[in-house]
Amino acid sequence: MAIILPLLVTITALLAAGIYYRLAFVLLDPKRNKPLRHGRRNPNEPTHLMIVLGSGGHTTEMLSMLTRCVQESDPAQKLHWNDYHHRTWVVSEGDNLSAARAKEFEEMASPLSTQEDLMAGKVRKATDIGPGTYEVVTVPRAREIHQPLLTSPLSSLTTMRACWDLLQKHTTKTREGHGGQAGEKDAPDLILVNGPATATIMVFTSILLRFFDVKGVSTRGKMRTVYVESWARVKRLSLSGKLLRRVVDRFLVQWPQVKREVGGRVEYLGVLVQ
Amino acid sequence: MAQTQQQQKLCFVSVGATAEFPALINTALSADFLSALQSQGYTELLVQYGEDGKDAFDGLMKQAQSGVESSGLKVSGFALDKAGLGRYMRRAKGGSKTMLPGVVVCHAGSGTILDALRTAVPTIVVPNSALLDNHQAELAEALSEQQYVIHGKLDNLGHALQEAEKLRQRQKEWPPVNAGMQRQGKGLKGILDEEMGFLD
Incomplete structure (x- = not known):
């Protein structure tokens, strides 16, 4: 004994x-491995971008940044929306406004990208994936606005469960290091978030999935994460920022003051909203 | 006699959608501020008072009635506009046949400030000091240091109106034009590209 x-x-x-x-x-x-990619729009290597929206200010800032990117006049900074074959927009349950604004953005950005391709003569049918697809999905709220803190761990678990399923909604039987078959949707390659509680839970859930290498998301280099701190945060990080600072792949802030204050891997690239 | 019709000059006050900020509405309807508006040639005061703000606004209007009448200003309010506040801010910006350039006075919510910056209308930002985590005051301060807006305080809003006239002369462009370190910047797109492993 x-x-x-x-x-x-x-x-x-x-x-x-x-x-x-x-x-x-x-x-x-x-610096962990990224998947090999041969060109942006290779049909054999479909890409998947996940964007997590929050209520009110977070949604406004996210769409403001993305709108600025896709309408940018400097080619080096211009985002071609159709480079992402599939886009998943995550909104909280009941947040119809964010869902409507995501749809509105898609209806602006995707045709804009298509039109620019046509003008530049870029479209080659055999090797291009066209305007791609998108979906707006909902997860239960992590915390109601006036919900007592005591019960929020419970609702966070419910949200986490929904995120867990959502992150695995699209997966493929795959060869090592590659996406699935042509046109097949795979797990998100990139998760872009900016602050709401739902986004924080989504990032932690993605780490959990990678920890257990579910469906090979870790070995295949899926679910890299980019966090953008709110433009309203001049000197100090928000709670989400503090929680995510050490676990996301890229951490962007929009004021030099907060970069000086926090240091580390924090990056400042100027104002990103418009 | 059409050409002698007086041009309007609008002061648009916005307190945001949710956060209640009765102190700002209170100050905006005070006798001091009304006479400051009058002396700067304003003809209209429009207040966006937020959800559930109607009763408070109506009450304050009753109290301020004599001041409003003596100032000769047209004062009105509304709760919210789902289509956004851009329309009102453009009216406050003025510069048309009927509208003289006016001013926006708003709480320090980032969405409202961004709307005002994009509209390029002189803006007085008044942080709500009743909020617990007051990072809004830091935003207002930082923006006023760079002379994008005027950092207004509840006890000197009249003075801020004069400042706004000066700001109008050197209204800055928004978003900031690529300059200095941002010129070489890769932007959000560059970061996304790096993370995706796009090589071109």
Whole structure:
């Protein structure tokens, strides 16, 4: 019997070390492997972008940034929306306004991208994927505006469950390091978030999926994460920012003051909203 | 006699959709501010008072009635506009046959400030000090340091109106034109490209 206690301690220690190693050196290392891509619109390598919207200000800022990107006149900074074969917009349940604004953005950005392709003579039927597809999906609210803090862990779990399913909604039987078959949708390659509670939960859920390498999302380099701190945050990070700072692949702020204050991997590229 | 018709000059006050900010409405309807508006040649004061703000606004209007009458201003209010506030801000910007250039006075919500900056109308931003986490005041301060807006305080809103006339002369462009370090910037698109591993 005397051997059981030391054995348990050793096993626990090894497990903890393993978890730490996997988190620190495999999952949260921004230099971890990315999938190989041959061109932006290779039908054999479909791309999937996930954008998480929040209510009110967060949605406004996200769409303001993206609108500025797709309408940018400088070609080096211009985002071609159709480079992403599939776009998933995540909104909170009941937030019809955000859903409508996502749709409105798609109806502006995708035809704009198509039209520019035609004018530039870029479209080659065999190797181009066209305007791509998008969907607007809902998850339960992480926290109602006046919900007491006591019950919010419970509703956060419900949200997490929905995020877990959502992140696996599209997956493919795949060869190592590649997407699925031509035109097939795969798990998100990139998750773009900017602050609402739902977004924070989405990022942590994606890390959980990568931790267990569910459907190979970790080995295949899926679910990289980009966080943009609100333009309203001049000197200090928001709560979401503090929670996500060390776990996302890229962390952008919009004021030099907050970059100086926080330091580390924080990047400042100027104002991103318009 | 059509050409002698007086041009209008609008002061548009916005408190945001949700956060209640009765102190700003209170100040906007105070005798001091009304006479400051009058002396700057304003003819109209329009207040967006937010959801559930109607009762408070009507009450304050009753109190301010004598001041409003003596100022000769046309004062009115509305709760919210689902189509956004851009329309009102463009009216306040003026510069047409019927509208002289006016001013926007607003709470420090980022959405409202961005609307005003894009419209390029002189803007007085008044942070709500009753909010717990007052990062809004930092935003107003930082923007006024760079002379994009005027950082207004409830006790000197009349003075801020004069400042607004000066700001009008050197209204800055929004979003900031690529300059300095932002010129070489890769922007959000560059970051997304790097993360996707696009090589071209």
